[in-house]
Amino acid sequence: MKYLNDRCIVSADNVFYYDSEKEITLSDVMRFILENEQLAREYAKMRRYYKADHDAIVRALPKPNNKPDNRLVLNYPKKLVDTFTGFSVGKPVQIMLPEDLGNKSLSQFNVSRKMDSVIARVWKESCIYGRAYFYVYSHDSEIYVTDALPLDTFVIYDNTVAHKPLYAVRYGHIGNSTNYKITVFSERYQWESDTSRNTSNFGVRQANPFGMIPIIEAVENDERLSVIKNVLPLIDEIDKAMSEKANDVDYFADAYMKVLGAILSEDDLENLRNYRIINLKSRESDDPNETPESLDVDFLSKPNADTTQENLINRVIDNLYQVSMITNLNDKDFGNSTGVALEMKYKPMLNLATLKSRGFIESLKDMYQVVFASDLIENISREAWKDLDINFQYDLPHDTLSEAQTAQILANLVSSETWLKTLSIVNDPRQEQERIEQEKNEQMKANMQVLKQTNAVTDGDPNANSRTSQEKD
Incomplete structure (x- = not known):
């Protein structure tokens, strides 16, 4: 534990805490910013390794006496991160609401805002840096979600056992100077500050339209330890x-x-x-x-x-x-493995993804809580985030025949939405269920039309034109 002063605390896992009974000041925000700038050096190093700029080999001293001095960089960091990201969120995450109208509106929002790509970016960035952020904002009376990096963004939590988010901070340098442009969010307000003004005040204060902090942290693990590190x-x-x-x-x-x-x-x-x-x-x-x-x-x-x-x-x-704990997909014995052996090879990465996804689901719900609080999405209430059903579709090897047989057996035992979840080819069970019902209704209408054209009995009453009715007469 590191104390910047009697109010500002930095944990051993580089998490920022603040005294919940105090109102934060600009000087305290600057203390956290300078501390995050120190952490940003390590974040930048992880980004360099992901982009094949490995410090240890690229910046090593040259060989003496003109000896051969090759600098080969095998970009395993990118391979590890991309393999884990593709396995975990390569297939879209299933996000559903129980109500049909609300679920349709949610699906339209996710498609229009490209939420699959946003979720994948935040997942990948948390793999690289150990943490990343969802950033919800409004523009032209529309709600949007994007990603934010820990190099210029952080969340400050209270110092109680609840560790409730108190503030979120985004900042950036003004040109090449040492001055910062700072945006601070709390549940009630947001402030825009400029340190070049040499003032101790926050500056312009505006009401927070969401009523909650619009920046949500997504972590790789409790220790914020990246896959590369x-x-x-x-x-x-x-x-x-x-x-x-x-x-x-x-x-x-x-x-x-x-x-x-x-x-x-x-x-x-x-x-x-x-x-x-x-x-x-x-x-x-x-x-x-x-x-x-x-x-x-x-x-x-x-x-x-x-x-x-x-x-x-x-x-x-x-x-x-x-x-x-990432599976080596290029293992020469991988292609000759049986189904059970393949499952065991994927087991470490599956365990790692399962543990991370638990915290990631909480971050997704917090993000949608902010989105729904905007009241800009039709047929979805502010409290609908509590009913979100979020499921990750890990990219495991699938035996579609076995899945189909299992689903067929479950069809008479559980609800249609539950057995549809057992099929890896179904991305959204709720929408698939609606399509099935729609196809049934369309087929029923087509059958009724055929029956009417052949003068068959369609409503239970004798048809006067039928041969049976004429014989009775």
């Missing part, structure tokens, strides 16, 4: 080992030739380079009585450590996936 030493070791292996290849390509027992002139060296034929004598003299020296022509070589290097690289890569 967890395996950083292993990533650096892979880059180093592969670079040294490339240096060895360059060394053998530029190996020196040794010629012992003969003195070569410039013409001799030129002929060796041009014709690539070695035909030398040990002495310049042709005197047969003179004892010749032994002639030795060879390349200088150093010991080969290829096997040791390969074993090291394989072990480090294997531990990289084990420690990160």
Whole structure:
């Protein structure tokens, strides 16, 4: 625990807390901003690693004496993050309301605001930085949701056991100066400040139209530990080992030739380079009585450590996936695994995604609470966020035949919405249920039309034109 003063606290997990009985001041906000600027250096490092700019290998000291100095960057951070993100939110998250009208309005909002992409970005960013944010805002009487990065955004919680969000802060530098433009949100107000004005006041205050903080934190885990940070030493070791292996290849390509027992002139060296034929004598003299020296022509070589290097690289890569708990989809044994074996290979990543999704669902509900509080979405009340049904569709290998058989068995035991959830090909069970009912109604109308055209009995009354009725008459 770190105390910036008697009101401002920073936890061991870099979470900001403030005395809930005090009103925050601009100077206290600046203390938190300067602290977040220190954390932003680590966030920027994680972003560089994700973008294949690995500090340990790219910024290493150059090799002396013009030795081979390859700098290979194997972008495992991006592979880990993208694999985990694709597995968890590659398929759209199912977000539903129990009421048909409300669920239709929610679905239209999610499509028009591209919420699938927003959710995927926030998930990916939390993998990279350990935390990310949903930012709800209004524009032209419409409600929108976007993502915000921890490099310039943070939430301040109260110092009680509830850890309720008190304030949210977004800031940015004004040009190249050291001054900041700051926006602070509370449940009741939002302030716009500019530190270049040299004032201790917040500046312009406006009412918060949502009545709650519109910035919601989504975390990777309770410790805000990113996927990359967890395996950083292993990533650096892979880059180093592969670079040294490339240096060895360059060394053998530029190996020196040794010629012992003969003195070569410039013409001799030129002929060796041009014709690539070695035909030398040990002495310049042709005197047969003179004892010749032994002639030795060879390349200088150093010991080969290829096997040791390969074993090291394989072990480090294997531990990289084990420690990160991300499944290696490029494993050579992956394609030959049975269904049960595949499930066990996915189990660590599934456990990791399940744990993260619990907190992520809470963040999604908090985000929709702000969205619904705007009263800009038809047929959805302010309290509808409590009834949200949110389900993640993890991208596991599926046996569609087994799923169909299971769904067929469940069809007579549970509701149609429940058994539709067992089918991986169904993205939105509620909408699929509506489509099924619509198709049934359309088919029934078509059948009724056919019956009427064939003069069949459609309402239970005798048809005067039927043969049976005529015989009775």
